[in-house]
Amino acid sequence: MVTTMHAVAPAAGVAGEGPVDEVARLAAVEESLIEQMRAEALGAPTRGVLAYGEYQSGGWWTASLMNHSACGDPHDVVIGDGRPGPTSLLEAMPATARFLAGLGLDFMYVRLARLAPNSFLWEHRDYAELHDRPRHRLHVPLVTNPSAVLVTAGTRVHMAAGALWRLTPSQAHGVCNVTGPDRLHLIADVYADDAYEALAAGAHLQEQDVDSLPTMTTEDRAGLLGRAEQLAGLGFPTAAEENLLRSYYRFALPEGGAYDLIAELHERRGADGEVRRWRAAKAHLLAR
The missing domain is CATH 1.25.40 (Serine Threonine Protein Phosphatase 5, Tetratricopeptide repeat)
Structure with a gap:
């Protein structure tokens, strides 16, 4: 079992200026574990399904690792409340399963999300229909590149590999991957509890993470x-x-x-x- 203590550690560095309430680093993740999870994700037998067409230009693929499907179907990508179970895809990804278990968090939904080159998720909010319980979205970048950025509050943020990130998806945001290669993230939606609050206490951004966009003239x-x-x-x-x-x-x-x-x-x-x-x-x- 990979424990939180060994797999995830408080990230070094002083909190930088930027939209920390919208997106932030929470902790560093061991590079050896990132490599194992990356290999499992890239070797997955499915890319998933093209989902949320109204939000995107095309090129956004998701595959469920934990969901509410009765048969553990990784192609069921409907997000909803409840305690999820592992899909057949997660059962074939032991390092990823150990990492998730070691976090000790209360999961709502977990997936792999792939954004192809020259693809965009248009500005939107998530969780609009989910108000009963506080929840948060965590990202672990497995494959990324400098042109793959999240935009929120007039700021570009590159979610670099080697870290566990938090996104507040109830804030307006969008994502793009301009040049490629594919951007591949492990994404977990979790409910707020003491374990999450302890992890979130280290929220910060580093100077190189943030780039302010110019005002339109x-x-x-x-x-x-x-x-x-x-x-x-x-x-x-x-x-x-x-x-x-x-x-x-x-x-x-x-x-x-x-x-x-x-x-x-x-x-x-x-x-x-x-x-x-x-x-x-x-x-x-x-x-x-």
């Missing part, structure tokens, strides 16, 4: 909308929309700002149905 906005209008006029409205959605990863926008840009694009085009659709998407994806 009037000229930037006009240029983005002008290029989007050109694309839409040439018959590529989806490409125009995705170009505007990607502005979330380039500029520090107000919450939902990328969706507002798309609504403005369609207002200029007189496409009232599309305006209503994107305003509804904004309300749905960013629901509190």
